[in-house]
Amino acid sequence: MNHPPVVEWTEADQPRSARWRSENGTPPPRRIVVADDRTRADEAYKLACEGTALLWRGDFHNARQLLTAMARRIDRRPRKTPPADVTQAFHVHRAAQNHRARILGMLLVPLDAAYTVPLHRAPDVREACVRAYGPAEPARAEAADAAPAPGATESPEPALTLVSLRELLALIGANEWRRKGVEIPALGGDRIHPHYGVFSPARGEYVDLVAEAPLPTQELAFDIGTGTGVLATVLARRGVRRIVATDQDPRALACARENTQRLGVAGQVEVIEADLFPAGRAPLVVCNPPWVPAKPTSPVERAVYDPGSRMLYGFLSGLADHLTPDGEGWLILSDFAAHLGLRPHTELADAFAEAGLTVLDRLDIAPRHPRARDTSDPLHVARMAEVTSLWRLGPADRPAPGPC
Structure with missing residues (x-):
């Protein structure tokens, strides 16, 4: 059985860990810092460009606004004149798309074992996640609901999964397409x-x-x-x-x-x-x-x-x-x-x-x-x-x- 990758970070001076999930095969980030409503877009963009992922712990709607602000900073970068050669222009275009996806994929949100986003004002994404990922795992859901052991000082959150906000929004959008049809x-x-x-x-x-x-x-x-x-x-x-x-x-x-x-x-x-x-x-x-x-x-x-x-x-x-x-x-x-x-x-x-x-x-x-x-x-x-x-x-x- 293949086990999903595990990512680790420090939060409130305590070591934390969670599963990593990426539908497009993006490898887990090597470094994660915690971000919230106080995080400025310039800071988030700089960290993402440096290869540092940001785990969001604030308001869900503010996370979406931050993602949009990061995208604007990518789009504001001076654009080079497209190559005259159309084949080269295609490869440059694909590289730019991949760069954009990599940067925006650095903003992460937590997902618990029951496919609930434990953030303020987060939407109900359970249906979208079940349809994309499959049913939630009962054992992990039970672990998420279990009370912490007496005297425990760490919160490893074994039932938590981290996903990029961009991917989660894609799941939500795809579920709407599925509902409405073409x-x-x-x-x-x-x-x-x-x-x-x-x-x-x-x-x-x-x-x-x-x-x-x-x-x-x-x-x-x-x-x-x-x-x-x-x-x-x-x-x-x-x-x-x-x-x-x-x-x-x-x-x-x-x-x-x-x-x-x-x-x-x-x-x-x-x-x-x-x-x-x-x-x-x-x-x-x-x-x-x-x-x-x-x-x-x-x-x-x-x-x-x-x-x-x-x-x-x-x-x-x-x-x-x-x-x-x-x-x-x-x-x-x-x-x-x-x-x-x-x-x-x-x-x-x-x-x-x-x-x-x-x-x-x-x-x-x-x-x-x-x-x-x-x-x-x-x-x-x-x-x-x-x-x-x-x-x-x-x-x-x-x-x-x-x-x-």
């Missing part, structure tokens, strides 16, 4: 409810492509890397009688099952754990892999960033072996990486040929998200040029269909 026009306005750590279909271009492409079958389809289950649900609503939806992430599997049940297609969609393909062949195999070959820095980023394009090339290399003789593979992929210089424009065509695949047709759609129109974005040129495509693929020995 409206999907391709589903007639019905909503998909994303779980924490599962990519939200807020950018709906790829969903519209799957809703519009001509179906080669209504018998069976595979949905590879289903995520929220949105594409499997679209296929079911289009009349496909059976869809096998796969994923490796337990959160995604639970999310897809909940959404297909909520939207009344669970009888058509079987959600299973698998690395890419399920067993057997299908006349339609659909995949929307991550589109940027770079390292993710949080669980939800794995839907966008995939080092070495593992999922993309895994899908292409295995597709022919999982298609029926007249079947089609639908690859839905943005060309954003090509405009960033992270993937040669010819690489995809070469990958198709190497996998023994031919392009039967291609449907394109331009981005509609606000960032595509944000001229202050250092990656604006690449975002403006971005196109998301649905590639209809078949075996290389199959002729492409003629014009309708």
